[in-house]
Each structure stands twice: as C-alpha cells, then as structure tokens.
Amino acid sequence: MLKSLLIANRGEIACRIIRTARAMKIRTVAVYSDADSNALHVRQADEAVHIGPSPARESYLVGDRIIAAAKETGAEAIHPGYGFLSENADFAQAVIDAGLIWVGPRPDSIRAMGLKDAAKQRMIAAGVPVTPGYLGEDQSPERLSREAEATGYPVLIKAVAGGGGKGMRRVDRAEDFADALASCQREAASSFGDDRVLIEKYILSPRHIEVQVFGDAHGNVVHLFERDCSLQRRHQKVIEEAPAPGMDEATREAICAAAVRAAKxxxxxGAGTIEFIADASDGLRADRIWFMEMNTRLQVEHPVTEEITGVDLVEWQLRVASGEPLPKAQDELAINGWAIEARLYAEDPAKGFLPSPGRIDHLALDHRIRVETGVEEADAVSPFYDPMIAKLVAHADTRDVARTKLMHALDQSYVAPLRTNAGFLFECLDCSEFALGQVDTGLIERAGEALLPAAELSQAVLDAAARRYRRDWLDWAGLDLNEQHRRAGLFGFRLNAAAKDTIDLHGRGGKGVGSTMGFDKPFGIASTMTSEGEILVTDRGVTYTFDQRPTTGGAAGAIGDGAILAPMPGRITAVEVAAGERVATGQKLVTLEAMKMEHGLTAPFDGIVAELDVEPGAQVSEGRMLVRVEKAE
Structure with missing residues (x-):
C-alpha cells in the first residue's frame, strides 16, 4: 500500500481525497497557488508546496512543477482529482517516467478515449451501441452537410476534441447547417486547437445516463451501476442522482454490460465513467440508449454512487494504484436506496448565473446529510477557479425522501454575503417534473424563470421573522456572554461564529428536521443571528441578510454620489422630504420598516434632493435606490 500521496488539485476534491488517504494512514501532500495559500485543502494536508501564481495555467496546469513537488516531498504517487490535468495523457506518462505512481488509467487508455470520433469507432468494434451519425475523416462542408441530411434533422455538430459543452451546436434545418458548422469549428479550434467535428442524431427527449466502471491491473472490470445527470443548464450538470429514475432491471443490465465492454x-x-444518451420519449429502453463518451477519471458526482453502494471509490483508486485487485467482485455489489447530489455554487441566478466570488463571512451547511466542501467560514471563493462552495448529497431509502431531505438541507443552511444558486437548486428539486422523475436535459431551459428564486422575502415570511425576532432576540446584543449562551440553549441556536445550527421561524423545529420528522412537514424558514448583530434568514434555499442595528448617517446605504440605497428588503412607511428640497447632514429622508422595526435613512451631507424615487407603502428590495442627494453649491 502507498505510504505517501500528492494531490494535484484543489478545493473540495482535494479535501475529499485527503479524508480517505488519512483514514488509510497515507501521508498527504497538497499543492497550492498564490490564491490558495491558506485554502482548506492546504490546511488539511500533512504537507503543502507552493507551485505558482493564481491563474491555473501558471500553477495547477504546470505538470513539471507538480512532479517536482512530489519528488521534493518524497511522495510516491500523484492523484489528479478531476479537471486540470486529470485526463492529460502526456502528464500521466510524465508522472510514470519520473518513477512515480499515477493514480488513474494508463496513458494509452486516456488517449484512446480522448478523441470522440476514435472512441466511437473503438466502441462500435466492441459491440457498444453508439448514436447514429457521421465519424469520418472527410471534413469538407459539403460532405458534412450530406451526412447531416442522411442522419436526419435535427442533428448535433460536436467537436471531436470537445467537452464541457464547447464546440457543440444543434441544427434543426438544412439551411442553417453551414453557419452552425462554421461557428462550431471556430469555437473548437479556439478551445481545443482542433476544428474537426462529428455529426450525431439529436435526441429530442434526451437523458444523460452514465455508468461508473472500475478496472484493475489484473484484468478485472466491474460496474457500480448508473447515475442520472440529466438536469443540466447549458450542458453543465446541476443535480445528479443514483440510480436513474425509471430504470428497469433489463435496461440496467444492458447498459451496464455495455459499459463494462467499453472499459475492457x-x-x-482505475475509476472511469461511460456516458450514454437515452431517448426518453417512450421511457428508458435498452435499444434507445447510445454511447457518448468516456471520462477517464473520477467524476464530480461520484458521491451518489458511493452512497448507494457503500463503496469508497477513492480508496479503490488507491488500492488499485498500489497493485491490489478490486476489493469486490460484480456479484458483491448491490444498490441500496437512493442518493441525490446538488452542486452549490457562488453564483447569482438573478444575473445570469454570473460567478459571485469573495469572502464567505457566514457559512452553515446542514451536516445531517453528506457535505463535500473545500471551504469553511472566513475562507474565500476565488475568482480564478470554479466557484463551487460544496456538494450536498442526500441518501435515503426512496427517491422522494432523498429529494425532500436535500430540500430541507438547503432550507436549513445559509451562506453570506455571497450570492449562491441554493434557491435555484431548491426550485429545481421542487419542480413537479423533477419530483416525478420526468427529467431530460432540456427541463431547465423549458422551465425558464419559474426556477429562479424570489427576489425578496414575502410579507408573510417577514412577519414570521419579526415575531420570532421580537420574542427571542430583543436586546440580544446587550447581553453578556453567559446570558447569550443561556438564551442560545433555550432558543435552539448559537451565535453564527461558534455554531452550525439554525432555528425555524415558524416554530416547526429546525433542529432535528430530517430523520426524526420523516420529511413530511411543510418547509419553514431557518434563521440565525451573527456575532455582528445581523440576522440571516433562509427561505426556499435563499439567504437574506437583515441588520437590526440602528441605521444612521453613512450606514444608511448612501454611496459616493449621494444615492441612498435600501439596506435590506422592507416597506417604506414615511417619506420626509420632497424633490428639490434642501436638506442637512443627518436629516431623515425616508423611513424603512423591516423586521417590524423602523430604520431612518438620513442625508449623508448638506445638499438638495435631486431624485426621489419612492412613496409611502412601497415594498422595496435590498439595494434599491430611494433618494439621491446632490451637494449644495
């Protein structure tokens, strides 16, 4: 067995590998860039080596530095995680040539499956069904156009070296083919340095189903059943689950057997994934499922397979890399229950899912389910890398209980001040089609704005929050520490800086929601108070921040140009000035009611009311401009 391991990755997957390695008594070495100098994976590893500046191309993608770090620290092996260099055959070979152990498939296997056209030809020879289309060498526009006609519209143009949705275009009509082809080829050349494409029949009700496979150096290959990754946004997975909804035993046997043939x-x-596309227009059927590609690494969504099989896939990787045979044979593997994973990202659904990097001042994730994360409270989500905060994984006896369990976890967690996609995830899980298992890759696009969370809390939720606030939190900040701790025990929560517990503002019991309640209760709104006196309220996955401290002067939300912004969602109860009126520093302009308390918003300096964009009774969202004051001349 290995004694030491360098992890050529970062974030949650590095932490995940470290956890298993530690349990196996394997010494771990982390690598880090400037941006990750104090990252969680660095803090958790036994040793860490700096490998370069923050951009990945100058650090995590520089193979020579990673190999040098392994040699410098005496690491025997390198685990690439996923992403970065994990599917780079040249890097894998360089690791082996350096006398180190590569925790992954042989370089030749990576190369064999790296190009989509060659991989499909190999699969055809192995008797694995592939999507109808064209895989030929002739890349002339005329030949590709004829093959698209022969395949039948709609078709999908895909970059041979593609991945992650890049270099891919759907074409519905022959007259649109030439423009789509040219666009696809330009993107493929830019992203992969290879403009070659293939043509596939476009499946109108597609489901993305993949099979986890595992092989060893002794000729053994097994499958660990299937996962469904159909819930996607712009070809990126959002929620994954295992097993696949609607999968009957005969279809499962056929698809899993095909996956094993593909691996052999x-x-x-090592660990790999055979990805299939299924035509789900008439349910899942063995004759309507086709090979797409193989991922020659561990997948982001591997925890759902671990949950239903009881297998630690990272442990298997390390054992196989050490030369051991697979720990279990095929007949020793079975499905137990259902698991669903949601990817929690620092991104803003209201702004087109733009990344929302920055410091995580407040973080509480519901650890009654499985949480895979690479950050803790007071860490930062870097703008240089994928903005994932955590993977939340719920396991239960049935799909519906697992789904509801995951929804509860989203509603009993909070992240601030970063924007996250937690509310979007909640709405996806609550979507009737997803609840019924009627999922395909176009569901999110069809649902559109219906899956976007509300921009602000409803008045009913505000009222409930206010009732609990006035009863439990009144004068909280004025109490000494012992009294705060006493009240914490009485009210079922502790200060955010010291705890990960929340309470339910509707009195339904935030603590213990889960196995003790059977998930058959209405969702409540969870909240906590931070050590700074802010109140965080989570409703349907979205965290809202309230400040119960008095709002005066510059703290009222004035910005440099004299604009007065609403510091939180609320209702305007009074407007004290009129447009054109002269005002003095500190003079009250408007009164905002939130959490059943009134906050006076005041003038930041002497001046004139240049704009007044609000009236009494108006509901306003956080950040809304209410008044703008210009300095008097």
Whole structure:
C-alpha cells in the first residue's frame, strides 16, 4: 500500500481525497497557488508546496512543477482529482517516467478515449451501441452537410476534441447547417486547437445516463451501476442522482454490460465513467440508449454512487494504484436506496448565473446529510477557479425522501454575503417534473424563470421573522456572554461564529428536521443571528441578510454620489422630504420598516434632493435606490 500521496488539485476534491488517504494512514501532500495559500485543502494536508501564481495555467496546469513537488516531498504517487490535468495523457506518462505512481488509467487508455470520433469507432468494434451519425475523416462542408441530411434533422455538430459543452451546436434545418458548422469549428479550434467535428442524431427527449466502471491491473472490470445527470443548464450538470429514475432491471443490465465492454476495450484500470444518451420519449429502453463518451477519471458526482453502494471509490483508486485487485467482485455489489447530489455554487441566478466570488463571512451547511466542501467560514471563493462552495448529497431509502431531505438541507443552511444558486437548486428539486422523475436535459431551459428564486422575502415570511425576532432576540446584543449562551440553549441556536445550527421561524423545529420528522412537514424558514448583530434568514434555499442595528448617517446605504440605497428588503412607511428640497447632514429622508422595526435613512451631507424615487407603502428590495442627494453649491 502507498505510504505517501500528492494531490494535484484543489478545493473540495482535494479535501475529499485527503479524508480517505488519512483514514488509510497515507501521508498527504497538497499543492497550492498564490490564491490558495491558506485554502482548506492546504490546511488539511500533512504537507503543502507552493507551485505558482493564481491563474491555473501558471500553477495547477504546470505538470513539471507538480512532479517536482512530489519528488521534493518524497511522495510516491500523484492523484489528479478531476479537471486540470486529470485526463492529460502526456502528464500521466510524465508522472510514470519520473518513477512515480499515477493514480488513474494508463496513458494509452486516456488517449484512446480522448478523441470522440476514435472512441466511437473503438466502441462500435466492441459491440457498444453508439448514436447514429457521421465519424469520418472527410471534413469538407459539403460532405458534412450530406451526412447531416442522411442522419436526419435535427442533428448535433460536436467537436471531436470537445467537452464541457464547447464546440457543440444543434441544427434543426438544412439551411442553417453551414453557419452552425462554421461557428462550431471556430469555437473548437479556439478551445481545443482542433476544428474537426462529428455529426450525431439529436435526441429530442434526451437523458444523460452514465455508468461508473472500475478496472484493475489484473484484468478485472466491474460496474457500480448508473447515475442520472440529466438536469443540466447549458450542458453543465446541476443535480445528479443514483440510480436513474425509471430504470428497469433489463435496461440496467444492458447498459451496464455495455459499459463494462467499453472499459475492457481500452484495457481500463482505475475509476472511469461511460456516458450514454437515452431517448426518453417512450421511457428508458435498452435499444434507445447510445454511447457518448468516456471520462477517464473520477467524476464530480461520484458521491451518489458511493452512497448507494457503500463503496469508497477513492480508496479503490488507491488500492488499485498500489497493485491490489478490486476489493469486490460484480456479484458483491448491490444498490441500496437512493442518493441525490446538488452542486452549490457562488453564483447569482438573478444575473445570469454570473460567478459571485469573495469572502464567505457566514457559512452553515446542514451536516445531517453528506457535505463535500473545500471551504469553511472566513475562507474565500476565488475568482480564478470554479466557484463551487460544496456538494450536498442526500441518501435515503426512496427517491422522494432523498429529494425532500436535500430540500430541507438547503432550507436549513445559509451562506453570506455571497450570492449562491441554493434557491435555484431548491426550485429545481421542487419542480413537479423533477419530483416525478420526468427529467431530460432540456427541463431547465423549458422551465425558464419559474426556477429562479424570489427576489425578496414575502410579507408573510417577514412577519414570521419579526415575531420570532421580537420574542427571542430583543436586546440580544446587550447581553453578556453567559446570558447569550443561556438564551442560545433555550432558543435552539448559537451565535453564527461558534455554531452550525439554525432555528425555524415558524416554530416547526429546525433542529432535528430530517430523520426524526420523516420529511413530511411543510418547509419553514431557518434563521440565525451573527456575532455582528445581523440576522440571516433562509427561505426556499435563499439567504437574506437583515441588520437590526440602528441605521444612521453613512450606514444608511448612501454611496459616493449621494444615492441612498435600501439596506435590506422592507416597506417604506414615511417619506420626509420632497424633490428639490434642501436638506442637512443627518436629516431623515425616508423611513424603512423591516423586521417590524423602523430604520431612518438620513442625508449623508448638506445638499438638495435631486431624485426621489419612492412613496409611502412601497415594498422595496435590498439595494434599491430611494433618494439621491446632490451637494449644495
């Protein structure tokens, strides 16, 4: 067995690998860029080595530095995680040539499955069904156009070297083919340095189903059943689950057997995933599921497979890399229950899912389910890398209980001040089609804005929050520490800086929601008070921040140009000035009611009311401009 391991990755996957390695008594070495100098994976590893500046191309993608770090620290092996260099055959070979152990498939296997056209030809030879289309060498526009006609519209143009949705275009009509082809080729050349494409029949009700496979150096290959990754946004997975909804035993046997044949065809060693596309227009059927590609690494969504099989896939990777045979044979593997994973990102659904990097001042994730994360409170989400905060994984006896359990976890967690997609995830899980297992890759696009969370809390939720606030939190900040701790025990929560517990503002019991309640209760709104006196309220996955401290002067939300912004969602109860009126520093302009308390918003300096964009009774959202004051001349 290995004694030491360098992890050539960062974030939650590095932490995930470290956890298993530690349990196996394997010494771990982390690598880090400037941006990750104090990252969680660095703090958790036994040793850490700096490998360069923050951009990945100058650090995590520089193979020579990673190999040098392994040699410098005496690491025996390198685990690439996923992303970065994990599917780079040249890097894998360089690791082996340096006398180190590569925790992954053989370089030849990576190369064999790296190009989509060659991989499909190999799969055809192995008897694995592939999507109808064209895989030929002739890349002339005329030949590609004829093949698209022969395949039948709609078709999908895909970059041969593509991945992650890049270099991919759907074409519905022959007259649109030439422009789509040119666009696809330009993107493929830019992203992958290879403008070659293939043509596939576009499946109108597609489901993305993948099979986890595992091989060892002794010729053994097994599958660990299937996962469904159909819930996607712009070809990126959002929620994954195992097993696949609607999968009958005959279809499962056929698809899993095909996956094993695919792995054996490339002499596969280690963890890999065979990805299939299914035409779900008439349910899942073995004759309507086709090979798409193989991922020659551990997948982001591997925890759902671990949850239903009881297998630690990272442990298997390390054992196989050490030369051991697979720990279990096929007949020793079985499905137990259902698991669903949601990817929690620092991104703003209201702004087109733009990343929302920055410091995480307040973080509480519901650890009654499985949480895979690479950050803790007071860490930062870097603008240089994928903005994932955590993967939340719920396991239960049935799909519906697992789904509801995950929804409860989203509603009993909070992240601030970063924007996250937690509310979007909640709405996806609550969507009737998803609840019924009627999922395909176009569901999110069809649902559109219906899956976007509300921009602000409803008045009913505000009223409930206010009732609990006035009863439990009144004068909280004025109490000494012992009294705060006493009240914390009485009210079922502790200060955010010291705890990960929340309470339910509707009195339904935030603590213990889960296995003790059977998930058959209405959702409540969870909240906590921070050590700074802010109140965080989570409703349907979205965290709202309230400040119960008096609002005066510059703290009222005035910005440099004299604009007065609403510091929180609320209702305007009074407007004290008129447009054109002269005002003095500190003079009250408007009164905002939130959490059943009134906040006077005042003039930041002497001046004139240049704009007045609000009236009594108006509901306003956080950040809304209410008044703008210009300095008097």
């Amino acid at each position: 065809a490339v002499d596969y060693v």
